[in-house]
Structure formats: C-alpha cells, structure tokens
Amino acid sequence: MKQFVRQKFHLEPNIGLLNDPNGLVQYKGIYYVFFQWNRFEKNHTYKEWGLFTSKNLIDWNFKGSAIIPDQEYDLNGVYSGSSYVINDKLYIFYTGNRKYENRRKSSQCLVISKNGRNFLKKGIIINTPTKYSEHFRDPKIFKGKEKDYFIVVGAQTAETKQGAIVLYRSPEGENWRYISELAISQKYQMVECPDLFSIENKYILLYCLQHRDNEKDIPLKSFAVYKIVDLDEATGRLDDNNLDENYFMMDYGFDFYAPQTFKDDKNRRILWAWMSRMNDDEEEAFAKLQDSIHCLTIPREILIKNGRLYQKPIEELYRLLAEKIEIEKQSDGQFDIVNDRHSMYLKLKDIASGQDIDWTVKDEIKINYSYKKKEFALYRLNWLTNNWDKKSCDLESLMDLEIWIDNSSIEIFINAGEKVFSSRIYPKHQGISISGNLCGDLSVRNIDK
Template structure:
C-alpha cells in the first residue's frame, strides 16, 4: 500500500509518543540513584540503565545532539526480549539516558525490537528495526519503522511491517541499514541463504516506506559463516566500506578466534547497477576491526566535521558476564574515529574529545623492566611510549585474583594481550616504524588498547581490583597516567520533562 508522505508526517505530529508501557516510563524517573551503585559499573562507557546491553542499534546527529541507541533487556542482567535503549550527548563524551525508544509489544515485534539504524529525513528522526516473533523453535523477523519529531518519544508506523519476510523464506533476516543516494532510498539486510550461507539482500524505495527487492548484494561461498548481522555501508577516503558481523567463521591461526567476528571489506558500490564493481567477501578479504576478546557489532555515523565515527558492543555472545549477578551486564565501547591508511587498512583511534575526560595527571615518569606502579583509580588512561621498536615491551596488569598482559614482540612482529585461561591470548601482526606507542583505557571492568595510530585495537572485559602495573620485556618505557572522570548518567531536568510529557499526554 502506497502511503503519501504528507500523511505520514501528519500522523507523527498528531499522535502522541508511545506511553503504553507506563510502568517502564515511570521506572525511568526513579533510576538515577540505583544506576550508580552497581558493582563493576563503568563511569565513562555507556551501559544500560538497568539490565543487559548488547548491540548498538543506531548512531545519529539530530537537533544539535548525538543520539546512540542500543539493544537492551531492562529487567535483569541476562539476554531476553530486547528494547531499544537511548542515550544522548552534546559532545560525544558526556551521555545522559533518555526514555526507552522502542519496546516489544506489537504483534510483529512482541519478542524483541532488534537492531537496525537511525536516520534523519524531513526533520524527523526515523528508526528502522527488526521485529522478532518466536514460534516454537523458529524466529519470524520483519523490518519496521518508528518516527519521532522531538528525538525522545517514538511512534511506530501504522502500517508496519514494511518488509514482511526474507527472500529466502528463512527466519534469519535482520538489522536493516538504510541510506539515500540522490532520490532513491537503499536498504541492506543481513540474512541466510537457502544453502545456509551468510548474505546481504538489497532493497530500494522512492518514499522510504514501500520497498522493492533488488536481489542479493553479496554472498558467502562457504568460508564466511552462516549469518551476517548488522551490516553497515559508507564511503571513507575513496572507498566504500562494508562492515558485517559474522556468525560461523572458523578460526584461522590468530584470526577469528572469538565466537563471532566483526570486520570489514573495501570496495566500490555502483549506483547505476546497484551492485559492487569489485567486492569479494571471503576470509582472504575480511579484516577484523578489533582483535580483543569482547567486540561485536558496530554502528557508524558521519559527524558534521566529516569524521566517520564508530561505536561497538564491548561484549561477546556465549561469554561470562560476572556483573550479571548484580543486575546489569556489558557496555558499549568508547566512540572511535575511522581512517584508511595508504595500505588500504582501517585505522581506529579514540576520538580527540576523549581528553576532556582527564581529571588528574597521576603518573609522568620513565620505568625500567622490573619496576612497577599502582593504578590510583578504577578508571584511568595510560600513555605508554618505548625508546625503540627493536626491543620487546610488556606491561602486566596484576590484581588479587587475576592479571592482564600486553606484550609487543619485536623479533616476531606482533602484539598480543592475555587475560589468562585456556582462551586468554589474542594476537595481531604489528610493526611500528618509529617507536612503540600504546594508549590504554581501563574502566572498572573493561580495557581497550590502541596501538600506534589505531593500527591494532584490543577490547576486552576484565574484573580487576587495585591494579598494579609491572613493566617487563627489555625496553624502558615512559608512562603517563590520567585519572578519568564520570561522564554517563541521568539528568534531573530531563526527568522532570519526561514526567511533564507523561502527564500532558493524558490531560490532552
């Protein structure tokens, strides 16, 4: 059914925000005190206000604010029927929680509002998402739309679903990525082929609500897993970058050791033919974005200054989340900036704004192998520089019941992290030119290691207390340690606004 655009805009402006789950909205008003008291809770990474968090679902700039959406289950620290959480920032550093954007309650999404994307059109903030319905052992997944004119409360489209089934008629069919080129809207969706291989299908539309299947965009031919989730496609430094999160890739030496993998392929998308001119998706062309234990699914956006920004899930399926016992689980990564180097590889580094988190310089000294120092905070940043690229560098983070080791091995040309256990080591090739430079961020229960200019990144979950950092290897290193401040929370004025909107929606 073709719906005129003016009718859609009128529908959004007239209908109030969706307040059908009053208990959920009211609980938002009372979360501030509970939010800060959870054990292992980070202070500068986004977590769910309560409960489980996983995939980022949208990342957009709207009405002079950055909006990040994410999958979360608000009732305990375990996976279940997910909603879309929502956090907002003026500066990409200080984030406040908004009310839940989407909740699973309609016939087409009653068992979960899964990840998709966010975009702005005609001054409306539009969310595309996958509705999930379970029947026995099968999932039925559809693509849907919700729209907001204030960036806080969203109304689901009256004629959802906009796409009702997978072309292959297999239940795995999710995570739409939508964008516009000239007068045409494009959508790619991750799915599974009849041969049980991962693939992306392409749709086009004139009005963003009525979609036509163009066919399969790219296929796996057997070595790239059975399902491709959370696709993203964008232009960067002369390339089209395709990011996918893959289930079912087998480990290949140091590569693809995690349960699931997130990585990218470079190519060129042809808008005349609606296909890639030169895209091959295989383990030979698929490059990992992050080599740590806990990194899966991402969302990117183009900032007003032209930077391509990324945020991901700092977690991994089928792994232990100790904090679940305290009613919450997992977090998102810090926001990162992407660039492509002269060798055609993506560099990923913390955004420049991150220095605004620095509260106090605690350490500024040279250390020799065998020396150590105490981390003075649960949330800190280390800048590590060695005197030479020809000598091994090793930092050992130790605490009462564990340790985490970062090691650069000059002769072999790789860097690794090790958090212990039978599956504790992660490695990546790295050969710095001038000196070994590491930038390390610890936040209560996570560690992110950026090597060089973002050539290699490791993101992992750890559960330390009173960290002592010992220098090993054969190189003297210079250490700067910064204590970092809290930047995630709730806003009292926002809570009052939510309460007033809730009251007014029933008065009028």
C-alpha cells in the same frame, strides 16, 4: 566487588542486559545512542531499545525505554537496526521478531519521530524474500551518492543456509525495493549487523560473520570484520562480493561485536560496538553481583590510512583526562604504577626500534610485543578457569600505544589506531597497578568521570 565492575566512562544502563548499539544518529544537535536492552533480566530473553542522549559526547542522559515490543509483528523482540534524518524527521529502522509455535518470523519495520522523544511505529516495510530464511535482520540505512537511500540487511539463504547481505533502495525512505544479493559467504551460516558507508569516495563494508548450529538454531562463533569495496549503486553490485576473503578484523581483543557507525555534523564517521563476546557461563559469573551487565566501547572516529581502517578515540574523550600520575622508574629499566583509582589513561610513544614489551596490568591483563615474532598479544585471566587466555595479531613494528582502562575494561590503540584490542576485565581488587619495561616516553593520567 560490585562497585569495581560497573564502568565509569562507558555507556551502560543501570539495570538489565545491554547488547548491540542501534540507531546511532545526531538529530537536532543531540547525539542518540539506542541499544538492545533487556530491562527485566540479565539475559537475552527479552529485547527492546533503550536510549542514551548527549549534546557533547561526554555528558550522557539515560532515557530508559524508547521502542518496546508491543505490536503483533515485534511481540518477541525489537531487534537491531539504524536511524537516519530525512526531511527533518528521525527515521528508525529495526527488525521485528515474532515466534509462532517456535518458528521465527522476521520483519523490517519503520518508526518515525518528529522530535526525538515520541516514536510512532509505521509498521512493516520489508518482508523476508522467499530466497532467505527468517534469520533476516539488522537493517542499516545509508544515503547514496545521488538522491536515493539504501538499506543493507544481514541474511541467511533458505536452501543452503549460507550467510549473505541483501540490498534495498528507496527514493524517500518509506517504500523499499529489493535490488540485489550484495554479498555472500560460503563458510559461515549467517551475516549480522552489516554497515555500508563511504569515506574519501571509497565504500567500507562492516559485517559480522557467524557460525551457527542450524538444527539447534543457536550461534556458535561470531566476529566483526571489514573490507574496502566499490559499489555500483545503479546495479547494486560490489566489486568484491565474497565475504570469506580479503577482509580485516575490526578488533583483535576478547570483547568487540556488532559495530555500527554514523556521520555527525563535524563530518566524522563515529563508531560504537558492543563490548562483549562472553559465553553464557562467563556472563552469569560476571553479572552475579551486578544490577546490569555489558557496556559499549568508547566512541571511535573511523579513518582510512594506507588502504586500511584506523580507529582513534574521539577528540572529546581527552577532556576526561585529569592529573598526571607519577611513574616510579627502576634502575633496571622497569617501572611501576600504583593507583587507588579504577580508571586510567596511558600513552607510550617514541618506542625504541626492536624493543619488546612485557607489561602486567591489574594482575588480570598481560600485554606483550615480540619484535622477533612480529606479534602483539593480549593475555586475560579467565574469571572462570583462572587460566590465561590469549588474543594476538601480526604487527610488523610497534611505534606507540594508547590505553584506556575503566573499572572493568581495557582498550588498546596501536600505532595511532592501526589495530585495536578491546576486552572486559573482571577485577579482583580495588585500584590499578601496572608494571613492566620502560621502552619509550610514557605518560599516565587519571580519568575524571
């Protein structure tokens, strides 16, 4: 089973546990994807930053450790953060985690690199304000429309234990001043991994809402969302600062969290996310025969259409598509595909109006669209319970599907990226088999990686 679970074209380290993508940036022609990493065990007991680099977003080099917990202020973990190129230097911001007699202390810290290989820690740049608990983390930098830089930080209020997002400003990227409490939640106890950026003169706020058991200090449920907002940079105020309303899901599948974006030299807003929402028992079983666990999603370009975010695979990924796969068509309108490969690309277009879809993938996934219910659903066979778990969304019409299958994952892009489902799969056997009703123009290709 070991060879079937490790991914082919998703970013994944050789050993240990990967989680949040961090510090996404293009620097001196090189793409940098840092990530949260425990290189010693397949659990969350240790955190540093690992690093992948690439010149073309297809061929990746795993660089191993980049930023490790070796200072008093980050000795219990180099937590999530972001990067930005300032004056031809790479500025990296992260949360340093320290525990004193089981009490957490968080500090927002700065690293500067002149070459993208050597990383010099400059120390603490932001201490937690007294209004907030030490669940104060995940600094994400962005450039304002004028000359200043801004950082958003995920937070929890100290007194009421409500999730919030806090805004800081700096003229040069090293000296930071508190501006405002940008937004707050009344329903959730923490907000993680905020990201604020502009597309077509509109600001997009990505964030992760989290229910927590504050007495036990453990997360209970988390998910990633976005809203389109207006930001007054002078006052640090949003036109909509209620994090509990008017948001949309970033992804409707089982495994998507902590998304982060950056802009490259082609003026594209590119996103990666952590491809997991497994609980502890699911993680342990998934990784039992593996040297590593977890991967990132495929990189996606973010666009605005019809007042919503659309996600589409970056154009470079289509260079991975190889020979076409023959589709066996049945007289009753059904089809079958059998392939001894572990990865595959499918494109279904020109779907007949009013048509339902009922597909089975690898005996572990079912894809269903009900025109009558206006519902798209993904069913996954749970590898612990052997029951079918369900994720779904409302969908008025289905026009096309684009599906990327790797050894142990599936990513489904609906209606050119209007909605996306991302999920890990625990494969039971070698190869891929797909069957269902043929309700449009279907093309299938191998993925060469």
